[in-house]
Amino acid sequence: MEMNYLLNELISWLIFLFGIAGPFYLILRAIGIRGFKEITSYEPHTTFFYRMNPLVKIVFSMTVMIAATITIWWIGAILTFAVLLTYLSLRNGGRKLYLGGLFAISTIIGTAWGYAPFATSATLSIAFPGYHPTILWTWPSYFSVMGYEPQLTLQALLYGLQISFRTAAIISSALLLVMTNTPSQILRSLHKFNIPDSIIFTLMVGMKSIPDIFGYLDESIKIQMMRGLGSSHSRLFKPVYMLIAGVSAIVPTIIHLLRGAKDIAISADTRGFRATKKRSYVDEIPITRLDYYALGMMGFIIAVAVISIFLGFGRTIPYVA
Amino acid sequence: MAFNGIGGFLNSPGMIPWEIVVIYFIVAGVFAIIYGRSHGAGPKFNTVDLVYIGVGAAFTTVWEFFVGPFLDKFVPAGAAAYIGFGFFGRILIVLIVAGLVRKVGTGMLSLFIFNLLGDIFHYGFSGEPIYTIYETLTYGLFIDLMIAITHGHLFGIGSGEENEDATGKAVKGNRLTNFLSKYTMVAPAVMGGVIGFLWAIPDNILYTGFFSPFLYGGIVNWQSIIFSFGASIPGNIVFGIIAAFIAVRVSKVLGQ
Incomplete structure (x- = not known):
């Protein structure tokens, strides 16, 4: 029993x-x-x-x-x-x-x-x-x-x-x-539906960012562990400290991502994004x-x-x- | 078989009458457009704004669908009505983006893109377009209202600059910017708290009281609605305030 x-x-x-x-x-x-x-x-x-x-x-x-x-x-x-x-x-x-x-x-x-x-x-x-x-x-x-x-x-x-x-x-x-x-091929094909460029662009930025975000969150957690977060306690508590590190990773990660936002915007703008009402294509899909x-x-x-x-x-x- | 997972039930006992909900969404939609037009929605989103919104929506998706549910498992069931890490993350991230862009439409476009990403990565477009309309015109609209009321100085961000000329010398701003730049600690706290409170309304009242029975015949229990609404208010307000201050800091870091 x-x-x-x-x-x-x-x-x-x-x-x-x-x-x-x-x-x-x-x-x-x-x-x-x-x-x-x-x-x-x-x-x-x-x-x-x-x-x-x-x-x-x-x-x-x-x-x-x-x-x-x-x-x-x-x-x-x-x-x-x-x-x-x-x-x-x-x-x-x-x-x-x-x-x-x-x-x-x-x-x-x-x-x-x-x-x-x-x-x-x-x-x-x-x-x-x-x-x-x-x-x-x-x-x-x-x-x-x-x-x-x-x-x-x-x-x-x-x-x-x-x-x-x-x-x-x-x-x-x-x-x-x-x-x-490539995201740009997807963007071009969605354009056929007359969905505004701005919405397609925002959506593509989002889709492309999601895998990166996992990477940055992981990096930030690892750096915090490397700097000794929870190292004075038993390894048994490691998952708990990983959670704490995960929560404190939000703000640094988002700042890092938003910093990158300017580069994305500049490179889109220099290639004439939204410069004209209608887009033109070199190769049609x-x-x-x-x-x-x-x-x-x-x-x-x-x-x-x-x-x-x-x-x-x-x-x-x-x-x- | 109902259309795309939408049951379309309209007469569950205790349900909020559909007329009220329809009127709300029509009024909210029209108001958003008209008020937005007349109050500084004039500046169109530039490319950086769009990237900010896209990145914010992506982060919200990652947080709400991948990280948050995992954290929520560690919250004891008794406290689950008070604490929702997934949702707190949404408040934080969307408010940071709203603080950076500060143009009417930011909230709605953020929630719109977040819903589409959520559909691509998680929900698979079931129940759409109801969810997108619902979240865009509640969570998103509340933020845009706050941006409109503050004339683009959400959390008081940027109100100090209008009170200075190009050389940094103090000039007389208008009443609103004077007020906001004077109360730099109180203004973000109040606005964040108000948004946090407003964000407790849609899911707890509008969703459980109307959309859940409408979409799949969920049972309406006003006692539990009132309880979960009341229980979520403190956490939401606290997180709204924290998020407002973080948004102020982030916008300084990024030099907006």
């Missing part, structure tokens, strides 16, 4: 730590900042994704999003893995598949774990009509301090997976666009036969999603925020 109690405590804490530390280990150690740069930046190559129109790729990630959102979780999972497999066609494809795969896994674990232990039976009974909980694990009672529900159920886990595979599918298809087009094939493929994905809804594999799970 005593033994069982201890074992339960031990395993509960291991699961708890795995859910929190697992994704962060993957992101910070296995992928690393260098890895993030690799899967979020453009490298020239000539296979089909590189020849596709950027707009078509945006439509593609929206298609994947719609299909993953309206169907059951495992269709989202299949989509995620299918999209990841196409990374093999990219330049240095094996490495990109490896990094993208790790990123997807960390997203799936992190997101699912962010929802599953906290999903109340009220939420789950809306999500699963005729809800009969299948209990997988009973937490020690004091876990409720962290907001955990008393028990982890299979349904709660599926609820977490439903949400996480939607995210993973979108992220892996969105990365395809970023890896195969055409819509080719390849793009029509791709659009056909997307139609197919949507058709499969709609058919699976009629077969009863639709999303029954609401996203209760």
Whole structure:
């Protein structure tokens, strides 16, 4: 009895730590900042994704999003893995598949774990009509301090997976666009929609900054640790100090980024950004036969999603925020 | 199947009547345009402003979707109504950008871009365009109102300069700049606090009271709405004040 109690405590804490530390280990150690740069930046190559129109790729990630959102979780999972497999066609494809795969896994674990232990039976009974909980694990009672529900159920886990595979599918298809087009190509193709240049430009600056921000935050945390933050305490408290360092990294990071803003603005202005009402192009980005094939493929994905809804594999799970 | 994850439920018990919400958004939108036009929205965003807004929106996205949720896991459930690191980060970053740009429209464009980035990296356009309209015309508009009221001297930034001529000699400014440059400690605190308070309203009242039932049939419970609204006010005000002072410092560092 005593033994069982201890074992339960031990395993509960291991699961708890795995859910929190697992994704962060993957992101910070296995992928690393260098890895993030690799899967979020453009490298020239000539296979089909590189020849596709950027707009078509945006439509593609929206298609994947719609299909993953309206169907059951495992269709989202299949989509995620299918999209990841196409990374093999990219330049240095094996490495990109490896990094993208790790990123997807960390997203799936992190997101699912962010929802599953906290999903109340009220939420789950809306999500699963005729809800009969299948209990997988009973937490020690004091876990409720962290907001955990008393028990982890299979349904709660599926609820977490439903949400996480939607995210993973979108992220892996969105990365395809970023890896195969330069921001300026994306900007030029969005211009066709008569979206004001200023909005497209701001959006592109934002998209381009997001990977950098991770890098700067990481740098700032490492510098603080190097300067001895928390070094007088046991290594056990290191994660706590990393959090403290993370919070104090906000202001220096944002100042550093905003300083860089002036350089970006000057270089955009010197190239005549918004100098005239209409832009002119040296090389047009055409819509080719390849793009029509791709659009056909997307139609197919949507058709499969709609058919699976009629077969009863639709999303029954609401996203209760 | 509802359109793009929008259920369109309009008669959940206790829900804020949709007429009020529609009137709010129409009035807010029209007001934003008219008031903005007549009160110094004249200066168009230059390229640096656009970069500031883009970078700020990107940082908010990183903070609210990647870092904040992780930090929030360490907040005990009992305190979660009072403390939301993800949201505090949003207050801080958006106010810093607003302090740098200080043109009517900064708040709304920041929230607009933040919503688009959030959709690209996290939400996947589900429930759009409702979320974008909602956040742009609440969180964003509140900041723009503050910028308009202070005639572009949000947190009193830049009010001292108008009271000096080119050589740095003191000249007589107008009533507003005189007032703002006199109370350099009080003005940012009051404005930051007011914005922090205003920012407690949308999610706690408008979202839980209308958009949550409207989008996916969420249950409206006014007791919990009142509680979470009241609980989030202190933290929001404190962070609004801190953010205002940081914004003043940052704008000095960057020489605006």
